[in-house]
Amino acid sequence: MDKITLSHGSGGVMMNKLIAEIFLQAFANPVLGELDDAAVVDVAGGCYAITTDSFVVDPLFFPGGDIGKLAVCGVVNDLASCAAEPLYLTAGFIIEEGLETGTLKKVVASMAAQARAQKLTVVTGDTKVVPRGKADKLFINATGVGRVRQRLSGRGIRPQDKILINGPIAEHGLSILLAREKLNFRARLESDCNPLWGIVKLLLRRNIRVHFMRDPTRGGVNAVLHEAAQTSGYSVVLQEAHIPVTGACRHLSEILGLELLDIANEGKMLFFVDPEHAARALAILRSHPLGRDAAIIGEVLAEKKAKVYLETAFRSRKVLGPPMAEPIPRIC
Amino acid sequence: MKYIDVYRDVKKCRKVAAMINGIARARRYKIMEVCGTHTAAIRKFGIREMLPPSIDLISGPGCPVCVTSDGYLENAARLSRDPRVTIVTYHDMLRVPVKGTTLEQERANGADVRGVISALEAVDLAKEAPAREVVFLGVGFETTAPGTALAVKLAARLGIRNFSVYSAHKTVPEALDVLGRQKDLALDGFLLPGHVSAVIGVRGYERILRKMKKPCVISGFEALDILVSLYELIRAVNRKDVVLENEYTRIVRRDGNPRARAMLNEIFQKEDAVWRGLGMIPESGLGLRKRFKDRDAARRFALPKERVCPSGGRGCRCADVLKGKIKPPQCPLFSKACVPGSPIGPCMVSREGTCRSYYEYR
Numbered sequence: 001m002d003k004i005t006l007s008h009g010s011g012g013v014m015m016n017k018l019i020a021e022i023f024l025q026a027f028a029n030p031v032l033g034e035l036d037d038a039a040v041v042d043v044a045g046g047c048y049a050i051t052t053d054s055f056v057v058d059p060l061f062f063p064g065g066d067i068g069k070l071a072v073c074g075v076v077n078d079l080a081s082c083a084a085e086p087l088y089l090t091a092g093f094i095i096e097e098g099l100e101t102g103t104l105k106k107v108v109a110s111m112a113a114q115a116r117a118q119k120l121t122v123v124t125g126d127t128k129v130v131p132r133g134k135a136d137k138l139f140i141n142a143t144g145v146g147r148v149r150q151r152l153s154g155r156g157i158r159p160q161d162k163i164l165i166n167g168p169i170a171e172h173g174l175s176i177l178l179a180r181e182k183l184n185f186r187a188r189l190e191s192d193c194n195p196l197w198g199i200v201k202l203l204l205r206r207n208i209r210v211h212f213m214r215d216p217t218r219g220g221v222n223a224v225l226h227e228a229a230q231t232s233g234y235s236v237v238l239q240e241a242h243i244p245v246t247g248a249c250r251h252l253s254e255i256l257g258l259e260l261l262d263i264a265n266e267g268k269m270l271f272f273v274d275p276e277h278a279a280r281a282l283a284i285l286r287s288h289p290l291g292r293d294a295a296i297i298g299e300v301l302a303e304k305k306a307k308v309y310l311e312t313a314f315r316s317r318k319v320l321g322p323p324m325a326e327p328i329p330r331i332c
Numbered sequence: 333m334k335y336i337d338v339y340r341d342v343k344k345c346r347k348v349a350a351m352i353n354g355i356a357r358a359r360r361y362k363i364m365e366v367c368g369t370h371t372a373a374i375r376k377f378g379i380r381e382m383l384p385p386s387i388d389l390i391s392g393p394g395c396p397v398c399v400t401s402d403g404y405l406e407n408a409a410r411l412s413r414d415p416r417v418t419i420v421t422y423h424d425m426l427r428v429p430v431k432g433t434t435l436e437q438e439r440a441n442g443a444d445v446r447g448v449i450s451a452l453e454a455v456d457l458a459k460e461a462p463a464r465e466v467v468f469l470g471v472g473f474e475t476t477a478p479g480t481a482l483a484v485k486l487a488a489r490l491g492i493r494n495f496s497v498y499s500a501h502k503t504v505p506e507a508l509d510v511l512g513r514q515k516d517l518a519l520d521g522f523l524l525p526g527h528v529s530a531v532i533g534v535r536g537y538e539r540i541l542r543k544m545k546k547p548c549v550i551s552g553f554e555a556l557d558i559l560v561s562l563y564e565l566i567r568a569v570n571r572k573d574v575v576l577e578n579e580y581t582r583i584v585r586r587d588g589n590p591r592a593r594a595m596l597n598e599i600f601q602k603e604d605a606v607w608r609g610l611g612m613i614p615e616s617g618l619g620l621r622k623r624f625k626d627r628d629a630a631r632r633f634a635l636p637k638e639r640v641c642p643s644g645g646r647g648c649r650c651a652d653v654l655k656g657k658i659k660p661p662q663c664p665l666f667s668k669a670c671v672p673g674s675p676i677g678p679c680m681v682s683r684e685g686t687c688r689s690y691y692e693y694r
Contacts, residue, residue, distance in 0.1 A: 257683065313340070313342045314340075314342060314376075314377045314555060315376075315378040315381075315693075318378075318693055321672070321692055324672050324673060
């Protein structure tokens with residue numbers, strides 16, 4: 001079977017074969033192996049976080065990742081932003097008739113590798129095949145469940161909190177744009193798609209007083225700052241000179257007229273940290289492979305205006321409006 | 333990023349700003365910065381705050397989407413509803429409101445409307461779908477029109493019959509002439525658009541300068557470019573010298589881009605054009621030459637002629653903003669009913685729109 005056909009989605013022998021040969025093989029675990037309509041797991045008492053995300057990224061494979069890796073990392077990072085240790089993952093696949101089976105195998109293998117590395121169990125899934133033209137190649141829905149280690153909320157943000165990020169911005173969105181539009185650009189640009197529970201766990205274990213965290217995906221850093229300002233009621237200010245950006249991303253944004261702060265990231269976390277712990281938090285981030293270029297990029301103000309300001313070399317404090325729309329479509 | 337770093341050097345900029353302050357005290361100055369990208373750059377770099385209050389920088393009609401008439405937009409929207417037609421356009425055009433709709437809205441209602449970065453993508457689309465009538469909305473000044481010309485040539489060379497262009501292309505010098513001679517505006521000089529100039533060259537303005545007799549400086553888009561250009565302009569106004577200078581020498585040549593101009597001349601001819609706000613300006617539009625009449629969507633689909641549109645619907649005052657009569661905050665809708673998320677007029681939609689620049693950098 002070199003291409004996926006409608007029969008592979010219609011609940012019969014062919015679908016069971018697909019599940020056994022591709023999904024069970026790759027995800028291999030006793031819970032999934034039961035192949036029940038629902039995964040039955042025991043959970044310890046406590047507080048749990050549940051997140052769901054659908055992945056429609058185009059193209060399926062891009063420098064730095066693929067839709068499968070993105071699905072796992074996206075879910076892990078949403079859980080991580082709530083200080084939740086990822087435990088279980090579900091994987092629903094909507095496949096366009098005619099997709100190469102090899103492509104599906106590659107995506108699933110990537111998902112499985114990423115899940116294994118994160119000690120995440122894929123406990124249940126779903127398979128649908130739709131007629132040619134009714135979906136674009138492959139869509140994945142993933143739901144994650146994690147054990148909350150610390151309860152955080154935007155309402156925990158305090159004036160003078162420092163805002164940290166673990167590395168340079170806009171790499172994911174721009175690399176997708178390059179890959180999709182096949183733009184001829186000399187510099188090599190890769191998505192920063194990566195799982196962030198490890199680096200978050202490190203901060204929490206070292207008792208850093210983190211008041212709030214969020215991963216800046218669609219809408220970029222700008223969207224998260226506006227969210228934080230709205231929820232907490234406090235204004236925040238960003239120092240443009242301190243925001244880490246690679247030369248390649250800066251070049252591309254200048255040429256295409258795109259705002260770096262509005263562009264998606266898939267391996268970055270914004271941390272709102274107690275000012276007394278900020279220096280130590282920065283050192284801890286920088287000690288981790290996913291935080292070598294971490295920086296303190298701003299802070300929370302005492303005024304209750306819920307505005308976002310940008311300090312540039314030219315304008316001491318300009319109001320930054322929220323991103324209108326994702327400047328690059330279908331990045332996640 | 334050599335040019336960016338040098339031309340955004342804050343110290344150098346403050347130095348030039350101080351020089352401008354030194355020579356601009358004796359009187360008031362009204363300078364029009366024509367180009368939408370200049371408006372955005374001036375706001376982004378806080379140029380106004382560096383200048384003395386005696387200098388009034390007025391935004392002009394240098395936003396091709398903004399000056400496109402309601403008649404054209406209505407025709408485009410109506411054409412998009414034709415089930416045979418695929419409308420292809422630049423992304424900014426998708427959200428411009430006209431008669432309660434936008435091309436994006438029409439797409440949501442089932443119209444085949446595509447946003448592209450290059451006119452050549454429209455030719456690709458026509459090639460891939462020979463049964464569709466692909467219409468490219470040619471909006472833009474001399475900077476962009478050569479791209480459309482290239483697309484027409486490519487379609488002709490490949491024998492692609494289902495591709496046509498609905499041209500709203502306009503030329504800048506004729507508009508400058510109209511504005512320069514308007515007594516109630518009383519402009520002292522112009523900051524000229526850098527990339528239009530890259531095509532038409534310094535020479536491209538000589539004829540209208542002889543008529544209009546106001547000093548002009550072609551400027552780049554970085555902070556230092558703009559400040560140096562303003563310094564030259566103020567100096568010229570002080571000396572009552574009608575200069576035509578080029579600050580943007582790293583991109584603009586005296587003769588501009590002769591190949592691009594030759595291509596424009598091959599495909600287009602000068603026609604009268606309707607500008608939102610400025611009305612009909614003779615010989616300021618680029619229409620397809622007769623021998624390309626098959627590629628002219630206006631003929632192919634018998635589209636009604638554009639009418640002069642002095643004011644927009646629902647109290648929109650884009651027309652007055654475009655001719656420099658008012659600044660965006662003077663429009664009662666600005667930042668209240670009219671915001672980028674739900675714009676009423678084109679000046680709030682386009683990235684080169686004056687109202688959008690004022691809003692984004694308020």
